[in-house]
Amino acid sequence: MPRRSPLPPTGAFFTLPHGSLVHLDLTTRAWTPEWLRVSDERDLVPYRELQAAVDALHGPLAQRQVAEVMTNVPGCRLRWAAPPQAKPTTLPPPLPRPTAPEYGSLTGYLRGTPEARHAIRTALTRQAHPAPAPMLAPPLGANPGLVGTAFDYAFRFLLEGLNPGLVAVRGGLIARRAALDLERDRTLAVVHAAEETLQEVALGRPFELRHAHAAVLLASYEVVVRTGRFADLAGVVPREAAQDVLALIHAVPQGIFQAQSQLVLNPHFAAAGRFGGADADVLLDDLLIEVKATRHLQLEGAYLQQLTGYLILDRMGGTVGSALPIRRLGVYYARHGVLQVLPVKDLYRPGLLPQLVSWFDDSLPTA
Structure with a gap:
């Protein structure tokens, strides 16, 4: 009906x-x-x-x-009159509303809720892969997860250096929370020293191997925070991991990451608690960017699912510290130095983005 x-x-x-x-x-x-x-x-x-x-x-x-x-x-x-009737929806019925988040994060929710993935796929239009491009920073054999997390840290400090005076919000370092699981004073001192080193890049200094070393060090502590394991590897920096991060930073086309009005690093969303939490990478003006350090230059469905989840959160309650609504979604393929931009107005079938946000609003816990 x-x-x-x-x-x-x-x-x-x-x-x-x-x-x-x-x-x-x-x-x-x-x-x-x-x-x-x-x-x-x-x-x-x-x-x-x-x-x-x-x-x-x-x-x-x-x-x-x-x-x-x-x-x-x-x-x-x-x-002062009634509006026309809304268009019929083609989305599945909303899910029964739980009393509390069941998965702890947006990523976990999407992974564990096939109905949500189906609703997003229904709303999305078909999107092309980015144009072929050479790989500028091939993997060097280090742990991919460690390198990806380290590059996230390095990339944020680099963007801050490229956009002096435009950083609207800069989230705290997740690595610092490792002090709750490890020896507190030593952990805080090591994390603080690594942050001070990377702060040089935020102030405009060229990115060097020692900055990559600091980024990998922070990533090693963040792994402990997110997994509750690998405490013995906290503070360990494999040389190939630092070299990989340095190559990824050198592959960044700096000109396309200069903002006009605002830069939000590690953006947070007012409604994120309805999923249990959500961590995005970068909001550059009205462009929300997901960073991928994969060897594959392909627009995966999982990327679109994740970006759509962030967009839904922005529509539900806004992005903390942002003066602009999200109008563009992007994937940065770090090993190729390629940024693929997807305008929101072209990404979803006509009329279905509002209905998709309503689907999530009806299916998620209220708090």
Whole structure:
């Protein structure tokens, strides 16, 4: 059966500058969730500006007040009538809502919930692999997981150095949490020293082997945090791992990673607790980037699943510290120095991204 319109029959109905139709209940001051009715990505900023202006009004809302505030959002129109019915959905029914997160992370949830993966696949359009390119930094035989985590650290400090003054949020080092499992004072001192070394790169110094060594050291402590194991390897830096990280950094095309307005390192999401947690890599302006240090230059379905999960979290509650909604998703293939950018407006079948966010909103625990 077609889904009934999610908007009630009374209240204020705003047509945003690019055609999205949203609703405000004057009695409860409740707005339509943006993922549900903002059909054009360009309407996200005007919608949030409209919400902020109306929410700043005190006392009971009157139609006259709402109409006056709306004039401050160029291109926005207001009417007091019911909107058209929503398009029928082709997504599967939502799952029974659990009382608490069941998997501890977005990655775990997607891995353990085939219905969620099916819902995302239904909404996605077909995407091409990036164009062929030579491998600039072949693997040198070190543990791939250790190298990947170390490169994440090195890459973040490098981006900070490329974008002085534009770092909106810089998350704390996960490696520091190893002090809860290992000898506290020594762990904190070693992690702090490695961070100080990498901070030189954030201040614009050229990336050298000693910086790669520091990144691998941090990664070795993060492995302990994430697995609860390998304590005997914390602080151990295989030479081939440091050399691999150095080669990966030298392969970075620095010009494409210079932001215009903001850089969020290791971005966090206000709604991440509904999955149990979520760790993204980099938000550059409105481009969310997932970094992959794989030898394969292929757009895997798992990458799109993960990026879609982050996008859903952004639509549910925003990205902490970001002034922009996510409008582009990207995969950086670090061994090839290739960044593949996927505009959100082209990535999903028409009308299905709002329904996909609603599917997750209905299927996840509320807290």
